[in-house]
Amino acid sequence: xxxxxxxxxxxxxxxxxxxxxxxxxxxxxxxxxxxxxxxxxxxxxxxxxxxxxxxxxxxxxxxxxxxxxxxxxxxxxxxxxxxxxxxxxxxxxxxxxxxxxxxxxxxxxxxxxxxxxxxxxxxxxxxxxxxxxxxxxxxxxxxxxxxxxxxxxxxxxxxxxxxxxxx
Numbered sequence: 001x002x003x004x005x006x007x008x009x010x011x012x013x014x015x016x017x018x019x020x021x022x023x024x025x026x027x028x029x030x031x032x033x034x035x036x037x038x039x040x041x042x043x044x045x046x047x048x049x050x051x052x053x054x055x056x057x058x059x060x061x062x063x064x065x066x067x068x069x070x071x072x073x074x075x076x077x078x079x080x081x082x083x084x085x086x087x088x089x090x091x092x093x094x095x096x097x098x099x100x101x102x103x104x105x106x107x108x109x110x111x112x113x114x115x116x117x118x119x120x121x122x123x124x125x126x127x128x129x130x131x132x133x134x135x136x137x138x139x140x141x142x143x144x145x146x147x148x149x150x151x152x153x154x155x156x157x158x159x160x161x162x163x164x165x166x167x
Contacts (some may be wrong), residue, residue: 018054027042029071030072030073030074037053038051038072039052049071049086050063050064050070051065058098063083064102068085068087069087070083071086074118076121080096084115092104093114107153108154112132114129114130115130118165124149127145128162129161130155139161142159142160
């Protein structure tokens with residue numbers, strides 16, 4: 001991720017129109033070292049929102065929605081994007097690359113919801129938590145999860161919210 005440093009303080013700020021997928025506004029959640037960005041674009045109604053990927057080469061790409069909206073949370077320097085689908089009664093994780101497209105991260109238990117946090121760019125392991133709460137805003141019984149394309153979703157422990165993943 002690009003970081004601000006005091007050396008950048010003297011550089012001019014140059015606005016750049018990223019686009020908005022035809023909606024009212026966008027919010028950038030993460031920027032990689034190359035300047036590629038991910039986040040979400042929201043309609044005028046303020047409800048929903050659609051995850052996007054942006055680069056100077058491709059412009060803004062809608063990463064799709066199966067449930068009504070979502071957000072792209074993180075992009076790695078090699079272009080792996082993770083995020084969440086948010087619908088009226090669910091929140092599901094997803095994994096996306098330009099070469100492979102989008103893969104939804106399966107729930108361990110139907111009816112639960114996910115909060116996807118990080119991805120290890122070297123191993124492809126995605127971590128987050130799964131909750132069995134009846135609301136999408138609180139998590140009374142979190143279960144830490146790990147996901148890979150090869151191994152699927154695994155329960156890795158109760159009562160915690162993993163924040164990062166190492167090698």
